[in-house]
Amino acid sequence: MQMLYEDLNPPLRRLMGPGPVDVDPRVLRAMSMPMLGQFDPRFTEYMNEVMSLYRSIFQTSNQWTLMIDGTARAGIEAVMVSILEPGDKVLVPVFGRFGHLLTEIAGRCRAEVVTIETEWGTVFDPQQIEDAIVKHQPKVLACVQGDTSTTMAQPLEEVGRICRAHGVLCCVDATASITGMPLDTDNWQLDAVSAGLQKCLSGPPGIAPITFNDRFAERVQSRKHVEQGIRPDDYEASDGEIIQSNYFDLSMIMDYWSDARLNHHTEATSMLYAARECARIVLQEGWQTRFARHRQTSAALCAGLTAMDLQLFGDQSNKMPNVTGVYIPDAVTGDAVRTEMLDHFAIEIGTSFGPLHGKIWRIGTMGYGCRKDNVVSCLAALETCLRRHGHNARAGAGVDAALAVYGDPQQTIFSEPSIQSV
Numbered sequence: 306m307q308m309l310y311e312d313l314n315p316p317l318r319r320l321m322g323p324g325p326v327d328v329d330p331r332v333l334r335a336m337s338m339p340m341l342g343q344f345d346p347r348f349t350e351y352m353n354e355v356m357s358l359y360r361s362i363f364q365t366s367n368q369w370t371l372m373i374d375g376t377a378r379a380g381i382e383a384v385m386v387s388i389l390e391p392g393d394k395v396l397v398p399v400f401g402r403f404g405h406l407l408t409e410i411a412g413r414c415r416a417e418v419v420t421i422e423t424e425w426g427t428v429f430d431p432q433q434i435e436d437a438i439v440k441h442q443p444k445v446l447a448c449v450q451g452d453t454s455t456t457m458a459q460p461l462e463e464v465g466r467i468c469r470a471h472g473v474l475c476c477v478d479a480t481a482s483i484t485g486m487p488l489d490t491d492n493w494q495l496d497a498v499s500a501g502l503q504k505c506l507s508g509p510p511g512i513a514p515i516t517f518n519d520r521f522a523e524r525v526q527s528r529k530h531v532e533q534g535i536r537p538d539d540y541e542a543s544d545g546e547i548i549q550s551n552y553f554d555l556s557m558i559m560d561y562w563s564d565a566r567l568n569h570h571t572e573a574t575s576m577l578y579a580a581r582e583c584a585r586i587v588l589q590e591g592w593q594t595r596f597a598r599h600r601q602t603s604a605a606l607c608a609g610l611t612a613m614d615l616q617l618f619g620d621q622s623n624k625m626p627n628v629t630g631v632y633i634p635d636a637v638t639g640d641a642v643r644t645e646m647l648d649h650f651a652i653e654i655g656t657s658f659g660p661l662h663g664k665i666w667r668i669g670t671m672g673y674g675c676r677k678d679n680v681v682s683c684l685a686a687l688e689t690c691l692r693r694h695g696h697n698a699r700a701g702a703g704v705d706a707a708l709a710v711y712g713d714p715q716q717t718i719f720s721e722p723s724i725q726s727v
């Protein structure tokens with residue numbers, strides 16, 4: 306007989322790793338709303354609302370602001386495969402694992418990929434990027450904004466301007482940074498930006514918001530081919546090289562999200578509801594409040610960790626405000642502490658990749674999870690687990706230092722997300 310297993314009942318955790326993070330209960334509620342047919346007028350209205358909301362999230366007036374179904378890398382793949390023709394040259398500044406992901410995806414599009422690298426824990430001076438552009442003359446620059454693997458954020462304002470001046474298309478992966486720190490797509494002259502829900506947007510992984518400008522869209526349209534069976538009567542294939550993926554073909558996806566409503570795929574209805582609610586939550590909070598909350602939480606966490614005689618990882622002047630890297634003390638086994646944090650306190654923190662695996666932990670304070678109660682609970686738990694592994698910080702030092710950063714609760718300049726039950 307087929308085993309039916311038990312009712313689904315996942316344990317309650319505080320997800321304080323580099324993502325996914327706890328989903329805002331408002332988003333969970335939105336996801337439980339009834340299904341609609343994909344061309345139901347109410348559903349297409351929701352699609353248009355999502356486009357409009359995400360124009361604000363990306364700080365853009367780009368018409369082409371839409372969702373790609375799939376996790377954040379689906380957004381990256383859609384951008385890359387739709388713009389890169391075999392043999393095109395791409396420059397990727399790599400400052401962590403996700404720069405390597407951009408390299409990998411561009412390579413699979415059979416582009417010629419050139420990388421520049423900097424030590425993990427640092428970012429590039431824009432001049433280094435300009436020098437590489439001048440030297441290699443790429444068609445596209447693909448760059449991560451915040452690389453969670455190192456907790457570093459690459460300043461992009463100058464980079465976009467440099468790309469524009471050299472006629473290079475600037476494509477950015479803002480998955481880990483979006484709404485935790487400024488991202489000004491139009492003013493920074495970014496041509497395409499992709500993201501995901503599972504970090505500061507406080508949604509589940511599974512849909513990727515993207516935006517791209519007309520300059521980018523024109524190149525995509527020059528490769529337009531519509532699959533047989535859904536071609537409109539006046540269809541004429543373009544002369545350009547066919548986009549190698551059907552699922553991620555932005556030329557067809559644009560027709561799905563425009564009045565043409567090409568029946569390309571079945572939109573991930575519940576994920577669209579989630580994305581809509583995520584954006585509403587961010588915009589209701591307001592940018593200044595939101596950024597201040599992330600900065601203050603990061604400062605409190607860093608103060609607490611330092612007071613526990615731990616050393617922060619990386620160039621602090623370019624640290625992401627929503628994730629913090631901290632060295633694992635020499636005498637301590639990082640994974641054993643993580644396991645105890647989960648077992649005894651139900652708190653998840655992250656390890657890292659490649660050269661940083663086993664060397665640093667990464668602690669996320671993002672969106673809904675960017676709260677004082679998360680910071681102090683995490684510090685208290687870490688102190689206890691570290692003591693059990695021989696690292697003795699002064700009792701209460703971490704929590705006290707964090708609380709000192711928060712100061713008098715009456716003076717708090719913003720309200721934190723409330724912990725609501727669903």
Ligand SMILES: Cc1ncc(COP(=O)(O)O)c(C=O)c1O
Pocket residue numbers: 323324376377378379403406449451452453454478479480481501510
């Ligand atoms: C900067 C960055 N880019 C891309 C990804 C990949 O996202 P996904 O796992 O949702 O495909 C992540 C995930 O952590 C990320 O942090």
